[in-house]
Amino acid sequence: MEVPILKQGHYLIASIQSALTDADLSQLREALIARVGKYRARGVIVDVTALDVMDSFAVRTLRDIAHMARLRGSETVIVGIQPEVAFAMVQLGLSLKGIVTALDLEEGLAFLDAKARERG
């Protein structure tokens, strides 16, 4: 299933709606990184609220997205990680060190706005 990517101002929002296969995740990564350049996006938000499991491939892909987007001049925020998912992730040692996370979409947008103000 393809993940819809919405453009909202200077930001791109990818809202994952259901469990994704590894191929879907790779496709999401390619699509997001391509659009960061196309729309000259300042920020990327990946909403994972609908995910109730997160495996190592998913975590690695999210990390790759964040690092690649940064190299292309865009800040990434992962939002909506469920409490159970967060707990399972740290227990499995799947960390998102160095990557910004936020409670939900609203928080993620607030963070990116604050970041934009900082830059002026």
Added chain:
Amino acid sequence: MKVKDTQATAPLQTQQPTGEDTKGLLRELVAHLRQNRTQLREEWARRITQAKLLTAMTEEEIFAEATSVYDNYVEALETGTFEALQAYARNLSERIIPRGVETHEVVGIVLLLRDVLARSLFGKYHEDFTKLNRILDAYEPAANRIANTVAVGFVQERERIIRQQQEAIRELSTPVLQVRERLLILPIIGVIDPQRARQLTEQLLRAIRTNRAKVVVIDITGVAAMDSNVANHLVQTVEASRLLGATVIVTGLSPEIAQTLVTIGVDLSEMATVGDLQGGIEEAERLLGYKVATLAEPAAPPQPA
């Protein structure tokens, strides 16, 4: 449990006497014990005091308990059924455990009673060695079973109380409190075991979500000791909270805990720590952009004379 089962199915007699024999002998034995009740009971109470057992109870109490234990003991010998004794042992344990009576004391007094009664049997039958042997053959297994029943009853009661208390402690679970908009505090008091640590983390993560918290202050002033397991769990909690977009500040690490953590080499570089709860809340307010100001001018300091 296993001990009791094997005891319950084990035949009362040893090889020599038959079942009928044992019953007759036990009847004789019981008659003897009833006859000398007062004297044996006193002797027993005296030996208890001498052995410095049941120090938590007064002499009158010991004597009263000794009387009823004695009667139940003789009854169990007579009937060969242990249900009544079991119930009595449980009831007794319920009464004396809160008084601080220890397991070794309970076992000790029952064994003392066994010895006192055995001595009196030696005295009675010392002229007829064969008879003494047969009486002892009948008496010893029954007496040992009684000792077993009482000890098991006591330990079971004790374990029941411990389970009950553990339950109570678990129910007094740690609250997650909101002190400002988007600021939670989690005071942790007492011992953290893996189970509680897990429960704490789950509770905290849920609270972060429902309260939309940005900053969490975990205060561990009330935690006496910490090992590497708990420390790692704390690190995991911090990491999981961060995944939900909340910053965690840990406060109140005692000097001992700080030393332990440094000694065992737990990596706490990812963790923001502040000395005490006040400092932690101030830091949290700063992160959230709160500014605390007094409304009026503070009272002037007293002027030196």
